[in-house]
Amino acid sequence: MDIFLQQLINGLTLGSIYGLIAIGYTMVFGIIGMVNFAHGDVFMVSAFIGLICVLLLTTVIGISSIFLILAITLVVAMVFTGLVSWAIERVAYRPLRGSFRLAPMISAIGMSIFLSNFVQVAQGPRNKPLPPMVPDVIVLMERNGYQVTLAYKQIIIMAVTAGLLFGFWWLVQKTPLGRAQRACEQDRKMAALLGINVDRTISLTFVIGAALAAVAGVMYLMYYGVVNFADGFVPGVKAFTAAVLGGIGSLPGAVLGGLLIGLIETFWSAYFSIEYKDVAAFSILVVVLIFMPQGLLGRPEVEKV
Amino acid sequence: MAEAASPSPAPKSWDLNPLLKVDHLSMRFGGLVAVGDVSFRAGRGEVTAVIGPNGAGKTTVFNCITGFYKPSTGRLALMQGCPATDAELDALTCGGLASARTAAGTTYLLERLADHKVSSRAKVARTFQNIRLFAGMTVLENLLVAQHMSLTQAGLINPAALLNLPSWRRQQKQAVDHALYWLDKIALTARADDPAGDLPYGDQRRLEIARAMCTRPALLCLDEPAAGLNPRESLELNTLLLAIRAEHETSILLIEHDMSVVMGISDHVVVLEYGRKIADGTPQEVRNDPKVIASYLGVEDEEEVEAVAGVHA
Structure with missing residues (x-):
């Protein structure tokens, strides 16, 4: 029971991070039908932006309040990552729109390699550590010397994720921008004929997805305290798995899928073997694709005429 | 009954006060001349x-x-406010701009506008032969x-919206009111929150x-609005x-x-055949035009003879 509770906490934390990244995949897929393979690397870049920002704030400016640092870092990372993603869409995807379906996907793979390589060269290939930011924990229960703990940083991650998801849901459901996005998702040409600037809507979709990934990146950095140029790949692919598991194109599905992947991974590590945690996560992807190609909350594919 | 194509016709209302001037429009797809x-x-x-x-x-x-x-060639000039003179239109065509504003109104060259600006600036709206509603969104959301x-005032993110300012709430209320006005017009107020795809065809x-109409268009283009409607729906x-x-x-x-529908509500009829215009005039002129009867109204097609007879009656 105590191990179960601990793993549940850990799994939900990890799942929140995956869920935030997965939204970027699922939104972009929904609106332009493309898997943005560079999204995982955008997440990694955001963690580096966060790292640089935290180091600047602590050493150069000398702010000591940890929450102020976190808040500033989140905003800075969201803005800069959004800009990076906007530029990627403008340079690498928009010129290929209307080209054959594989073209933007290959361009995305290229962008992914470009980003991780660029960070490797610019920041060096080694792990970049960060001193522990929020080390405090709450001991929930103790039995036979095993402590079930809830770290403050885990609370922060889950709370920030929940808050962001609510704000994001409001954006998509209640604002003109969200309505425009949903309209573009269903019929881009018709949306244009009603006066919606489709290109700009798509750009903003990329920016919003990147901003959410940036939050995930800063959370990841705070949680693990270390980041590396290759860290975009595995979390990125897992978040993509989460999006597929939840039903690609479905926003609640992405969050649900992220939480499930996080839970599966931590429970597998705890009860079976930590070496095979990635195998477990990706086996889920295979099984889902075979038996439920539309995912948990996805709609069955409807051929457009 | 008016004479078909008299030699010196009186100036027509659409020549005197046109909203849209289509000049020498051609559209080719490879070797095929569609228009x-x-x-x-x-x-x-x-x-x-x-x-x-x-x-x-x-x-x-x-x-x-x-x-x-x-279009491959041709000029599509939409004139809001007041019709531009031919000289003004030619000046606009020779310059590189897509629109020109005068004291009397604004003229847009539709062939030069990006697709979303045809709606947002030039105020042209359309419907499709095969219905293209956003089926997954509610009736109200479609409007x-x-x-x-x-x-959004020409942008996607309105700062007033994010801060939920009173001006924004008022604007939003206006939009909803405008949508409800049109829902009332089409007698669908009760179904405002149903998915649009669930509605019956008519x-x-x-x-x-x-x-x-919710885009507040100057020109509304309807592509076969009566297709597939039963007589009652057609009347509505x-x-x-x-x-x-x-x-x-x-x-x-x-x-x-x-x-x-055509004879019942139109002021002006343009007849095309094989991508060319063969007649242009009031419904009476067109109905009696021998070229139109030969190519379109015909005598073999029972349904259309009936339809025309119905109008005569």
Whole structure:
């Protein structure tokens, strides 16, 4: 029971991070039908932006309040990552729109390699550590010397994720921008004929997805305290798995899928073997694709005429 | 009964006060000439019908006007406010701009505008032969999407919206009120929150027209609005279109095969055949034009003879 509770906490934390990244995949897929393979690397870049920002704030400016640092870092990372993603869409995807379906996907793979390589060269290939930011924990229960703990940083991650998801849901459901996005998702040409600037809507979709990934990146950095140029790949692919598991194109599905992947991974590590945690996560992807190609909350594919 | 094509006709209302001037419009797809050198005018505040046999190029003309296609050659001038003179139009055509503003109004060259600006700037709205509602969104949301431009004031994110300022709430209320006004017009108020895809066919057609009207268009282009409607629904459609013409400053351009609709509500009829214009005039002139009878109205097709007879009666 105590191990179960601990793993549940850990799994939900990890799942929140995956869920935030997965939204970027699922939104972009929904609106332009493309898997943005560079999204995982955008997440990694955001963690580096966060790292640089935290180091600047602590050493150069000398702010000591940890929450102020976190808040500033989140905003800075969201803005800069959004800009990076906007530029990627403008340079690498928009010129290929209307080209054959594989073209933007290959361009995305290229962008992914470009980003991780660029960070490797610019920041060096080694792990970049960060001193522990929020080390405090709450001991929930103790039995036979095993402590079930809830770290403050885990609370922060889950709370920030929940808050962001609510704000994001409001954006998509209640604002003109969200309505425009949903309209573009269903019929881009018709949306244009009603006066919606489709290109700009798509750009903003990329920016919003990147901003959410940036939050995930800063959370990841705070949680693990270390980041590396290759860290975009595995979390990125897992978040993509989460999006597929939840039903690609479905926003609640992405969050649900992220939480499930996080839970599966931590429970597998705890009860079976930590070496095979990635195998477990990706086996889920295979099984889902075979038996439920539309995912948990996805709609069955409807051929457009 | 008016004479067909008299030698020196009196000036027509659509020549005197045109909203849309189509000049020498051609559209080629590879070697196929879908539309060849078509010119016509659509009068301000009038209902202009474009008719012709299947494959005559009617929908292609529509697609060019609404920014769906870029025409191969030709000029599509939409004049808001007051018609521009030919000299002004030629000056605009020779310059590189897509629009020109004068004291009297603004002229847009539709072939030079990006697709979303044909709607947001030039105020041209359209419906499709195969209905293109946002089936997964509610009826009300379909009408709100159409007001996107006025809600966001030419941007996508309105700062007032994020801060929920009173000005924004007022704007939003206006948008919802405008949508409800049109829902009332098409008698769908009760179904405002249902997914648009769940509505019966006839209701979907009227909703598509209401959605187009929510963009507050200067020109409403309807592509076969009566297709697939039963006689009762067809009558409701006529009532709706006549109400639009009577109560709003919206001119209508209409493609239609149903001659009872065409003859019943249009002021001006343009007839196309094989991508060329073969006749242009009032419904009476066109109905008696021997070329039109030979190529389109015909004598073999029972349904259309009946339809025309129904109008005569």
